[in-house]
Amino acid sequence: MQQKPIKGSNLDKPKEHCAVFGVTSDDITFSISKFLYTGLISLQHRGQESTGISILKTGGSIFTYKRKGLVSKVLSKEKLSRFWGNVGIGHNRYATTGSEEFYSSEYIQPYHFQNNEIEFSFAFNGTIANYINIRDNMEKKGHIFATNTDTEVMAQLFASLSLTNKKWKEILKEASNILDGSYSLVLLTSNGRIYAMRDPLGFKPLCIGELKTNKGNFYFIASESCAIDSVGAQFIRDIRPGEIIHLDYKKGIHSDLVIKSNKTAVCQFEFVYFARPDSVIDGVSVAQARFRMGQNLAKIDPKLKDPEFRKNAIVVPVPDSGRSASVGYANEANLPYIEGLMKNRYIWRTFIMPGQQKRKAAVKEKLNPIKSVVNGKDVILIDDSIVRGNTTKQIVRLIKNAGASSVNVRISCPPVINACYMGIDFPTTNELIAGRNLEKYGIKQYIEKIREIIGADSLLYQTIEGLEEAIGLKSELCKACLTGRYPLKSGDQLTSSKQASPIKRQ
Ligand code: SF4
Incomplete structure (x- = not known):
């Protein structure tokens, strides 16, 4: 892996790839864009290259906005006022690969995918180690890729699995059997649901929170619990390795432990350096x-x-x-x-x-x-x-x-x-x-x-x-x-x- 120029913020320190955040409100007249902003800004330490959000008002369509820069710059007050929806996901990115193309805007997440059959947007924290093999196999079957990223490979994999499997839980479960790598993921469907998945070894953290107010009930997914705290929500629990969580804006949280693995591999560096000290990961x-x-x-x-x-x-x-x-x-x-x-x-x-x-x-x-x-x-x-x-x-x-x-x-x-x-x-x-x-x-x-x-x-x-x-x-x-x-x-x-x-x- 090529090394990127060192940035002034952390000098000689390893860099985390990314952070993810997701939120649903059961009130479809409520806009969650401010929650996305607050959650992402509290996860800024995990990625400072770019920020993006995908947002949807139940019954409407997904709108995605992403740019290079810090959260406060990309999601300014003026910009935020334009994004309206009761369900959304967001992502902060740190690009690791040295090649200039990796700084290009098209690599910024969330990745919004749309074809004649399916539409969704997703973002993840991690790396898919076998993405080149998956891409080669898919290319042999006629798939055409526009970029050289694991993100696009995942998107095309989800889309191709959706041809035989209409349920997102099954699509993600099937994808988990093919993907080899670290991934803590949030995915927004075109009908306004959020799925969150942690890879079977649980490399990267991912957790759930809940906020009940007189304005409605809100559920959150975040890379770290500090983001759940920042929006004033209650931390519910960590998502377990191999677990898929389904957030429905009306029905709350559903969980499926889809892939049981005998071992885990939680990144020790999260505790040493990456995570914010005020976060709690897997109970620690x-x-x-x-x-x-x-x-x-x-x-x-x-x-x-x-x-x-x-x-x-x-x-x-x-x-x-x-x-x-x-x-x-x-x-x-x-x-x-x-x-x-x-x-x-x-x-x-x-x-x-x-x-x-x-x-x-x-x-x-x-x-x-x-x-x-x-x-x-x-x-x-x-x-x-x-x-x-x-x-x-x-x-x-x-x-x-x-x-x-x-x-x-x-x-x-x-x-x-x-x-x-x-x-x-x-x-x-x-x-x-x-x-x-x-x-x-x-x-x-x-x-x-x-x-x-x-x-x-x-x-x-x-x-x-x-x-x-x-x-x-x-x-x-x-x-x-x-x-x-x-x-x-x-x-x-x-x-x-x-x-x-x-x-x-x-
Ligand atoms: S502990 Fe594992 S996942 Fe974490 S930085 Fe080291 S090699 Fe990477």
Whole structure:
């Protein structure tokens, strides 16, 4: 997978693909467009390239509006006033593929499909790993594709399955048997119903909410529970892996657990970094999971046993990604937690930094150490992950230049050594600092090599056991980027086509 230029907002962090949101009102005179706006804006962290909505007034037809840009820009007040309907879905997108065509408007979701037989609009969060195989098979049968996306393949698959199956539940169930990948999906039908489906391994989160007011009853589908909170609704529950939910504007919620799988593969990175801390995924509070990651890191930190080190040590988070884990670490270590890096909040997608020099400048523009805090101190610097390592190296240097006696980097996620094929924009193993050095120096030496490269005085990563314990999910997690064990059926095929071979660990 090609890497896209790094955006100023998150520097060296993996990028989430997308967010989905859906809402129905049982009052057909009520317009839900404001709910779509509020839900999507609370999910902006999952995708900032483009936003789109499809909306329908029961009895009418689907209207779709989508553009590049942030939710607040695309769905301005003036624009929103033009969209009227009691049922709708929305999507925020982050495009991962490097090719320019992937920035084109035609790739923005929701994907509105219409032919002589069927009309629907859908949006999803994830990646279909076997979409090229599905497309090739369909092309042999005479299907013609206008784009090179998994989204179009899904749309055409749904349409072709609808020729023999008229019920949406059956169409989606059948499609689930063909699709191999991660997908949390919302689909709006032409008769004003919403279907939501989570893939059988449950990679990406998806949940349901409800709001009962004197203006009517509303049901919501969202990528994260923070969006349910933002519209003032009650969180009902997570959609289970393999489950199809049907929202009928009159009859409420129906559920069908269509595909029972013996295992799940919930993305561990949702808990480490992607999801908002105020979200709850599969019953686990993201903030609490991050807090425990920090605690577990402190429990295994040999430096904390040194009384001399402790006398002068402070815990400093990399804002904002290291904050929750830092609080957990400081709490467990019984050391002061201090904000020692100031983040410029106004650098938000204002520039693109394709080159290394520009990335360096970006770190300086984005983060400034607070000299009075770090000067003369042994800084324990906490972040959630290291991807390429360039940003961490810059931050270590900034803190040292500000007078710190030592900078000790602590990472709340284990080393990321492999690419992700389930919808997260990680670079290849060779670009990943941990992957490259593990291959080159082996398991015993690679952490020390990374420490040298980033210029830290010490470096400690979370263990896989510590991560699992911190998340505390009863169902199984996907940890493929950490272990090289890919849970998809086409996992091995994918890894051999995209990189030499995954590095396996454990
Ligand atoms: S490989 Fe890593 S980032 Fe990708 S789904 Fe699995 S845990 Fe998440």
